Amino acid sequence: MPASKRKVSSEAPSAPSAPGKIPHTALYQEVAERLRQRIFAHQLAPGDWIDEQALAADFGISRTPLREALKVLASEGLVTLKPRRGCYVTEISxxxxxxxxxxxxxxxxxxxxxxxxxxxxxxxxxxxxxxxxxxxxxxxxxxxxxxxxxxxxxxxxxxxxxxxxxxxxxxxxxxxxxxxxxxxxxxxxxxxxxxxxxxxxxxxxxxxxxxxxxxxxxxxxxxxxxxxxxxxxxxxxxx
Amino acid sequence: MPASKRKVSSEAPSAPSAPGKIPHTALYQEVAERLRQRIFAHQLAPGDWIDEQALAADFGISRTPLREALKVLASEGLVTLKPRRGCYVTEISxxxxxxxxxxxxxxxxxxxxxxxxxxxxxxxxxxxxxxxxxxxxxxxxxxxxxxxxxxxxxxxxxxxxxxxxxxxxxxxxxxxxxxxxxxxxxxxxxxxxxxxxxxxxxxxxxxxxxxxxxxxxxxxxxxxxxxxxxxxxxxxxxx
DNA sequence: GTCGATAATTATGGATACAGTATTATCAAG
DNA sequence: CTTGATAATACTGTATCCATAATTATCGAC
Missing domain, CATH: 1.20.120.530 (GntR ligand-binding domain-like)
Structure with a gap:
């Protein structure tokens, strides 16, 4: 299922686009922001496993930028990366x-x-x-x-x-x-x-x-x- | 120049390898740690541009895990990612x-x-x-x-x-x-x-x-x- | 000789392909 | 019916490939 067109920036390219200044915000950053929104909205709830393939397909992108975004969220503490076992939304006690x-x-x-x-x-x-x-x-x-x-x-x-x-x-x-x-x-x-x-x-x-x-x-x-x-x-x- | 064998773990696999417990620390983590060492040793000095291809070749890996490692270092503040312009070691004022x-x-x-x-x-x-x-x-x-x-x-x-x-x-x-x-x-x-x-x-x-x-x-x-x-x-x- | 425009090169960002491991399902034995 | 072993499946992690943008080099004009 090749993603011939980016769907991710269908809504808004997050950065203000002054005419001469193309936003050029990297895809993984946009993805990270959209993931944050889903997490805060509990669309992805604490403890949930994050299905990379499904999410990538949902966003209409490949797994590469998604995985990069997950690395960022992990260091923010929003998700937890378990080696060889996938990525989970962090649970707070x-x-x-x-x-x-x-x-x-x-x-x-x-x-x-x-x-x-x-x-x-x-x-x-x-x-x-x-x-x-x-x-x-x-x-x-x-x-x-x-x-x-x-x-x-x-x-x-x-x-x-x-x-x-x-x-x-x-x-x-x-x-x-x-x-x-x-x-x-x-x-x-x-x-x-x-x-x-x-x-x-x-x-x-x-x-x-x-x-x-x-x-x-x-x-x-x-x-x-x-x-x-x-x-x-x-x-x-x-x- | 394909890297048929991992050179990266030639020295030590960082994690203690108890017999039954295979370390299974992801490659990007090892790479992140080695990058930190180079940065702290000023082998990569503040302001330096990070040559992904050269580093990947040096480590004997592909660019993919290296780039994931750089995302981690970026959120630690050690490097600064400039979209479409590459990665630089952070300068502290x-x-x-x-x-x-x-x-x-x-x-x-x-x-x-x-x-x-x-x-x-x-x-x-x-x-x-x-x-x-x-x-x-x-x-x-x-x-x-x-x-x-x-x-x-x-x-x-x-x-x-x-x-x-x-x-x-x-x-x-x-x-x-x-x-x-x-x-x-x-x-x-x-x-x-x-x-x-x-x-x-x-x-x-x-x-x-x-x-x-x-x-x-x-x-x-x-x-x-x-x-x-x-x-x-x-x-x-x-x- | 300096400045500016255009072409060549190179690097980044993203997509796809593939190997290896964890998980699940299936099935046999107790 | 439960438990354990084995086979099938699915997913993670890594490598490779490709398109596009940025940089550098070349060339021409002033």
Whole structure:
């Protein structure tokens, strides 16, 4: 079944295509992004085996770029490669959550600290805009939209921090967390509580108070962990 | 020029081969490891273009597993893939060092904190052993041996911390730092100073004082950054 | 002699082909 | 009916091949 035409870029070539600048993003990168989407959507759920041939056929490509994409996802922690046994979507345990959230709290806390130190008026304006939209989503209870915007908010702070390595680490861990799909936001009242915590972060940023921003962000993340823990005990009541 | 026989595993198949347990480590992994060694040895220096065909021929393999290995190294940050333009060994700037070292200080500080909290007598014994050998190397001024053992020391603490995500992040950053080869240990007296800092870490661990261990480790890393800064200003005196 | 356009070369990215191993299915024995 | 051995199947890992884009070399114009 030869794939005479690429189907993969049928929708959008991911990179902005300025007239003179052909995107030229490698196929394996596009494939990696599409795989991430499927994984986050739990179309490929944790523990699932990844059928290379079927997926390649589905994407209308050969196995070569697909396998390259899987190598990338493996080092992001989204999939696990078992030699000679194939590729599986990574499963995250409660233990992993306990390990990852404090790390995220530390990294994002540091981001907030650095961001507060370097914050330009223009940066603050962009944050305020996202923050306002978050308020709106929270008020109308749009969890999905809130979730996406929330990610933008955190990412922007990491970008403002200006430390590309810090950004990279935090983004990688965030991807892993998205595997669980246990969005703490589904907990009753968590949306409002989350906004209150964001308020604290924003207040510290407006005041250019780095230490306060760091602590507010740290508390925000750790509160998120507790909210998820509440979901778990709800679903699996302790014996 | 077909490669009829694998030359790649001529020396050692990296994984220990227990009789019943065939290693079955994939070729791309072996290749990735050999590439890391060449990069750390500056046989492939920062900025160098990586000639896929030449390397594949050198290893006696095809380009396919080599390219998969390069994808892995790229996500570790050791090489940079430029679409349609090939693969280059990553170059690290002073700015990157300023970004990475505080991160490492934070991560390794946290490792030390967790390690101190969970430390078993057996763990401590293993640390003491490495520590003692470090002392010996320092006394006889064996910089290379010290460097390797030092890595073992740090890695062991991260392993004792029991947080595999923390271990992963720290190891990735350490690999990137090894790109520079500016081992702070070559600075006059740094070997002794480094040992003094290790002493502080060990003392805190022996006392199971998590906070002290965290601070000692953090200070140790930041002192390392300052030592490297001294090398830089030595080589490139400020105008 | 320098600059620019065009042709030749070379390297990258992707597809296909193939060998070897793991898994599953089949079947016989207890 | 369960258990173990053997055969068939399917998939992973690697090599080879090919198309296309990038680089270099050649040649001509100014």
């Amino acid at each position: 409660e233990r992993d959550l306990d390990d990852i959230f404090p790390l995220m709290a530390m990294l994002e806390g540091r981001s907030a600290w650095e961001a507060a130190s370097r914050l330009q008026d223009e940066d603050l304006a962009r944050l305020e805009e996202i923050h306002a939209r978050l308020e709106a989503h929270a008020a109308s209870g749009q969890v999905d939209g809130f979730f996406e915007l929330n990610q933008d908010f955190h990412r922007l702070i990491q970008e403002i921090s200006g430390n590309r390595w810090l950004l990279q680490l935090a983004q990688d861990l965030r991807k892993v967390l998205k595997l669980t799909r246990m969005h703490s936001l589904t907990v009753d009242g968590r949306l409002e509580q989350s906004m209150a915590e964001h308020q604290a972060v924003m207040a510290a940023l407006r005041a250019r108070d780095a230490t306060a921003a760091e602590h507010a962000m740290r508390d925000h993340l750790l509160a998120g962990r507790r909210a998820i823990a509440r979901i778990s005990t709800q679903r699996n009541p302790p014996g | 002073e700015r990157d060092l300023d970004d990475i070292f505080p991160l490492m200080a934070m991560l390794e500080g946290r490792s030390a904190w967790e390690a101190a909290s969970r430390l078993q007598d057996e763990d401590l014994a293993r640390l003491e052993e490495i520590h003692a050998r470090l002392e010996a190397h320092a006394a006889s001024g064996q910089v290379d041996g010290f460097f390797e053992l030092n890595q073992d020391f740090h890695r062991l603490i991260q392993e004792i911390s029991g947080n595999r995500w923390l271990l992963q992040l720290a190891q990735d950053l350490r690999k990137v730092l090894k790109l520079t080869r500016m081992h702070s240990l070559t600075v006059d007296g740094r070997l002794e100073q480094s040992m003094a800092e290790h002493q502080a870490v060990m003392a805190a661990l022996r006392a199971r004082d998590a906070t002290a261990a965290e601070h000692a480790m953090r200070d140790h890393l930041l002192a390392g950054r300052r030592a490297i800064a001294r090398i830089s200003t030595q080589r490139n005196p400020p105008g």
